[in-house]
Amino acid sequence: MKSAGIINALWNTFHREIRRLVSRRIYIFTMIIVPIFSFVFFLTLLRDGLPHRLSVAVIDNDYSSTSRELTRQLTAYNTLDITTRYRNFTEARQAMQRGEIFGFLSIPDDFEADLFAERQPQIAYFTNETYFIPGALIYKSLTTMTTLASGVVVKQNLLVQGEYDRDITAQLQPIPVDMHPLGNPWINYSIYLNNNFLPGILELLILLTTLFSIGTEIKYSTSREWLLSAHNNILLAIAGKLLPQTIIFFAMGCLCLSLLYGYSDFPLLCGAWPMLTAMLLFVLAVQGLGVFLFCLLPSLRVSLSVASLLGVVSFSLTGFSFPAEAMYSTFRLWSDILPLRHYFLIYAEQALNGASLFYSRIHYIALLIYALLPLPFLPLLKRALQQQVYLP
Amino acid sequence: MKSIGLSKLRNILYIWYREYRVVFHDTGVVLFFIALPLAYPLLYASIYNPEVVRDSPIAVVDNSRTMTSRELCRRIDAAPETKIVSYCANMEEAKELIHRRICLGILEIPHDFNKKIMRGTQSPVIFYSDMSILLNYKNYLATLTDITLDMGKELQSRKLVGATREQTDIATNPIPHYSIVLYNPTEGFASFLMPALLVIIIQQSILLGIGLIRGEEYERHLHSLRGDTLIGKSLCYYSLYLVIILYVLYIVPRLFDYPQWGNRWEIFTFTTPFLLSSIFFGHTLALFVRERESVFLVIVFTSMIFLFLSGVTWPYDRIPLVWKIVGALIPSTWGVEGFIRMNTDAATLYDVRGEYLVLWGLTILYFGTAILGNKWLSLSTQKQLQNEAR
Incomplete structure (x- = not known):
């Protein structure tokens, strides 16, 4: 085919596809409305970054000046909010079961008296780990608080014994840990989750749209006409058809990146280009995966089922919530063959840690391989399109 | 009807x-x-x-190279949540490991770590944690806090010469606390x-x-x-x-x-x-x-x-x-x-x-x-x- 013919064929399919995309509301819904809705949803949902003012309760059986002082110190924590006091364990436990509090602290009888008599009164705290994030935050604040309370007492004793104030801190905590959470010093959950969730949603939508748009051609017996518009060249047919979607989804990807790194000002240590390239390759890779799936399973429903499975499981298998390294080896392997995993690793190294591009080379190449993956299988697709058999 | x-x-x-x-x-x-x-x-x-994450990988840059610093590393390695995968000569080497994702945290022990402890001043260690997976960070934070507090108590009790075990215990920990994790232990x-x-x-x-x-x-x-x-x-x-x-x-x-x-x-x-x-x-x-x-x-x-x-x-x-x-x-x-x-x-x-x-x-x-x-x-x-x- 001459180059003019190629351009003509591409233009035909491209033009035809754009008309198809605007003619049905479902495409506008999945390609524009859902991505924008999801971006806004997750960014506004997690806008607090780190939850604060979590409800906890105190059971103060002593009610002395020391125990009240302890409670007062607790209210000074940003993460905690002492909402109620209960008289006994049962009441507090029931409140926890009703979901009113995430944890509670119990101060025993004669706390003050025992403390002054050096009888080591014990403080107990109970956290509900059914809710992971609040549980962990409350645990941390309560541990710090009780350790510090202990410290105050030791400090008093040492002062009485004639030690200098400046030496006392060193004795209380000789080895402090100077913690540096790289790239996200605020431990902001929005930074942590949205950088992975938003591309994850995109992956799901791109997969489904690619398959749906190819599959409905067979369903409504328009696939031969589609092939004809590309002069029966399957490569041009698929390129012309997917190009409008690539453009729209890449635009959505850019919107996602600009919302993350521009509007929300999340850490972007690598500059714009590495992430933009990654996003473009990611969109192409997911489309490639979609076409590949359809080549192997040229039934609309079966391929959409597989794509939904892959798309939804990606969120778990990518390993940003539960690390892939801790999973069974089968799943680790599976994780390695998901485009989202490679995008996640590029993000982690480039945007978050600011490493040189060299370290992410394999992941860029992996995404590229995905984009090219369907090429050897296109004849299968061509046959399916010519047979035009729809199975409900 | x-x-x-x-x-x-x-x-x-x-x-x-x-x-x-x-x-x-x-x-x-x-x-x-x-x-x-x-x-x-x-x-x-x-x-x-697998439910929980074990052995989150750490690289150590030990500039102190003393008994105390080695003891600290040994305990971190022994904790179930963390594992030391490499001892690096300098920070550059450790950074390289983080970028290759062989380790996701770096512990840097300053050269005057032991000296400061002996002198009786606070002697901080520095930890850098990758933040792409929060469960790893949680492991690092919990383990390091526990271990350094424990070692701190031991160092503190060494000063109380001639005290019985209970006396030391009371002096270093007047308000003991215990935590109970409910429902998801x-x-x-x-x-x-x-x-x-x-x-x-x-x-x-x-x-x-x-x-x-x-x-x-x-x-x-x-x-x-x-x-x-x-x-x-x-x-x-x-x-x-x-x-x-x-x-x-x-x-x-x-x-x-x-x-x-x-x-x-x-x-x-x-x-x-x-x-x-x-x-x-x-x-x-x-x-x-x-x-x-x-x-x-x-x-x-x-x-x-x-x-x-x-x-x-x-x-x-x-x-x-x-x-x-x-x-x-x-x-x-x-x-x-x-x-x-x-x-x-x-x-x-x-x-x-x-x-x-x-x-x-x-x-x-x-x-x-x-x-x-x-x-x-x-x-x-x-x-x-x-x-x-x-």
């Missing part, structure tokens, strides 16, 4: 019976109604089955996430299945849905899901040893309005499904949204008001909340009466929207057909 009631009842029974054939003759529906709730819980449960990831996922999986399988059936019917112009038809169809789905609920909410948690403290009959009672409201919610959402396959595009992405709206990953009180209102309209929000409380936190049905009643409310609401919406849909399509006829 009586005969009309009887014929309605007969209608309902007939539709109920016929719907089984619709369900079991369509592989797509069988896949959504049966295979999905059968397979997804097992898949997710096996992904998260191992702090396992699966025990935390799976109960919520199970409920969401049930709801999504209902939504997808009903969407597929209704999409098919729309394609064939069978979109009128009267009250008795709706009730008959829903009875069919409800009866199927009684079995599925038993498997998903009772057998799966048992198989994988998740916390299971609730009274199982009360949980079953609780699931009744959850299933019914999900079924009618499905009929309402199906109004937007005009084709069998578009159900994938309309429903699948909502799983993630519903999971976050349920407040299990992000505390419910911290969700912005708009999303709280949206979340309140989704059956899974209340279903997840109620199921977790009963199953994991051992709450009784009385404790979750709020959720229970809201679910009945949603059942009524979505029954109404399903009927009205379908009436509107058939009217508007009729008009369309008339226009086309002209």
Whole structure:
């Protein structure tokens, strides 16, 4: 085919596809409305970054000046909010079961008296780990608080014994840990989750749209006409058809990146280009995966089922919530063959840690391989399109 | 009057019976109604089955190279949550390891670490943690805090020469504390996430299945849905899901040893309005499904949204008001909340009466929207057909 013919064929399919995309509301819904809705949803949902003012309760059986002082110190924590006091364990436990509090602290009888008599009164705290994030935050604040309370007492004793104030801190905590959470010093959950969730949603939508748009051609017996518009060249047919979607989804990807790194000002240590390239390759890779799936399973429903499975499981298998390294080896392997995993690793190294591009080379190449993956299988697709058999 | 009631009842029974054939003759529906709730819980449960993260990798840059610094490293290596994968000569080497993701944390011990301890001043160690996976950071933080506090106490007690063990103990730790983790004692990831996922999986399988059936019917112009038809169809789905609920909410948690403290009959009672409201919610959402396959595009992405709206990953009180209102309209929000409380936190049905009643409310609401919406849909399509006829 001459180059003019190629351009003509591409233009035909491209033009035809754009008309198809605007003619049905479902495409506008999945390609524009859902991505924008999801971006806004997750960014506004997690806008607090780190939850604060979590409800906890105190059971103060002593009610002395020391125990009240302890409670007062607790209210000074940003993460905690002492909402109620209960008289006994049962009441507090029931409140926890009703979901009113995430944890509670119990101060025993004669706390003050025992403390002054050096009888080591014990403080107990109970956290509900059914809710992971609040549980962990409350645990941390309560541990710090009780350790510090202990410290105050030791400090008093040492002062009485004639030690200098400046030496006392060193004795209380000789080895402090100077913690540096790289790239996200605020431990902001929005930074942590949205950088992975938003591309994850995109992956799901791109997969489904690619398959749906190819599959409905067979369903409504328009696939031969589609092939004809590309002069029966399957490569041009698929390129012309997917190009409008690539453009729209890449635009959505850019919107996602600009919302993350521009509007929300999340850490972007690598500059714009590495992430933009990654996003473009990611969109192409997911489309490639979609076409590949359809080549192997040229039934609309079966391929959409597989794509939904892959798309939804990606969120778990990518390993940003539960690390892939801790999973069974089968799943680790599976994780390695998901485009989202490679995008996640590029993000982690480039945007978050600011490493040189060299370290992410394999992941860029992996995404590229995905984009090219369907090429050897296109004849299968061509046959399916010519047979035009729809199975409900 | 009586005969009309009887014929309605007969209608309902007939539709109920016929719907089984619709369900079991369509592989797509069988896949959504049966295979999905059968397979997804097992898949997710096996992904998260390791529950906890062990041996988060650390590289050490020990500039002090003394007995104390080596002791610190030994203890970190010995802790179950962390593992030292390499001792590096300098920070550049350690950074290289982080970029290669061989380690995800660097412990830097300053050259005057031991000197400062001997001098009696605070001697900090520096830790850099990768933040792409928060569970690793949690491991690093917890282990390092515990170990340095322990070593600190030992160093402190060395100064109390001639004191008995109890005296040292009292002097260094006048207010001992203990913490009890309730309901999820191992702090396992699966025990935390799976109960919520199970409920969401049930709801999504209902939504997808009903969407597929209704999409098919729309394609064939069978979109009128009267009250008795709706009730008959829903009875069919409800009866199927009684079995599925038993498997998903009772057998799966048992198989994988998740916390299971609730009274199982009360949980079953609780699931009744959850299933019914999900079924009618499905009929309402199906109004937007005009084709069998578009159900994938309309429903699948909502799983993630519903999971976050349920407040299990992000505390419910911290969700912005708009999303709280949206979340309140989704059956899974209340279903997840109620199921977790009963199953994991051992709450009784009385404790979750709020959720229970809201679910009945949603059942009524979505029954109404399903009927009205379908009436509107058939009217508007009729008009369309008339226009086309002209």
